[in-house]
Amino acid sequence: MREFPLRGRVAVVTGVSRRAGIAFAVAERLAGLGADVLAQSWEPHDAEQPWGADPLGVIYVIEELRRRLPEGAGRIEHLAADFAEAEAPAAVVDAAVAAFGAVDIVVAAHARSSEQGLGELTAAELDLTYAVNVRGSLLLAQRFDAVRDHSRPGGRIVLFTSGQHYGAMPGELPYAASKGALQQVTASPAGALAAKGVTVNCVNPGPVDTGYADDALREHVARRMPMGRWGRPEDTADxxxxxxSDGSAWMTGQTLVSDGGWGLRI
Known part of the structure; x- marks a missing residue:
């Protein structure tokens, strides 16, 4: 008989817009472990990026997610929400409670990408990227704390950073600044929520092939990776x-790196 260690728990996973993305793999994994999952997406962001939105649309993405799950797995609900709007994070958490009656886990895997260097930098893009990546993540944590029944087990918040601390990202200043802020702030909500049994950690997934790289970049990075390949979304889901899980209850306030040794390069 298949075991579902997360049965009875409710997760919010943000950024579930593309089948090739990390958030899709995370949502599939958590639901496959038995958690009920509220998947947030914002398709217009992907549509304006070089890689584009999922060619079949986000509704198909959610249906594909449901189709892949084994019998007895968790349920999937979906909400499209733009984290550029200050009310959106609370609406997403509230949607999970409305759908499933509780919330226990938030995985803030969404990100606004921005390719502005110093010469192209605008205040509007800085403000928007901070609003989506930093403000959105912290307001998710705030609403989670406000509505969660902390007598329930397994309170978890997972934030996402990037590799900005390994080297310069001169063409992605708004993105790098926002991801650096999330890495540095993680200990503060972790300290605020530790007494309530909630852990808060940050993940750096390293270079993950989610369909944004062209062939030349894919080959270049793979040659420089100590393990000879890019990360896969499933590596981050691991x-x-x-x-x-219950086994991570003593881990909080940390940034965990799962990058195949990318940071070991010399």
């Missing part, structure tokens, strides 16, 4: 699997 770490999230542990971070939301």
């Amino acid at each position: 770490l999230i699997d542990w971070l939301v």
Whole structure:
């Protein structure tokens, strides 16, 4: 008989817009472990990026997610929400409670990408990227704390950073600044929520092939990776699997790196 260690728990996973993305793999993993999952997406962001939105649309993405799950797995509900709007994070958490009666886990895997260097930098893009990546993540944590029944087990929040601390990202200043902020702030909500039995950690997934790289970049990075390949979304899902499990209850306020040794390059 298949075991579902997360049965009875409710997760919010943000950024579930594309089948190739990390958030899709995380949502599939958590639901496959038995959690009920509220998947947030914002398709217009992907549509304006070079890689584009999922060619079949986000509704198909959610249906594909449901189709892949084994019998007895968790349920999937979906909400499209733009984290550029200040009310959106609370609406997403509230949607999980409305759908499933509770919330126990938030995996803030969404991100606004921005390719502005110093010469192209605008205040509007800085403000928007901070609003989506930093404000959105912290307001998710705030609403989670406000509405969660903390007598329930397994309170978990997972934030996402990037590799900005390994080297310069001169063409992605708004993105790098926002991801650096999330890495540095993680200890503060972790300290605020520790007494309530909630852990807060941050994940750096390293270079993950989610369909944004062209062939030249894919080959270049793969040659520089100590393990000779890019990360896969499933590699990140493996770490999230542990971070939301009962076995991670003593881990909080940390940034965990799952990058195949990318940071070991010399």
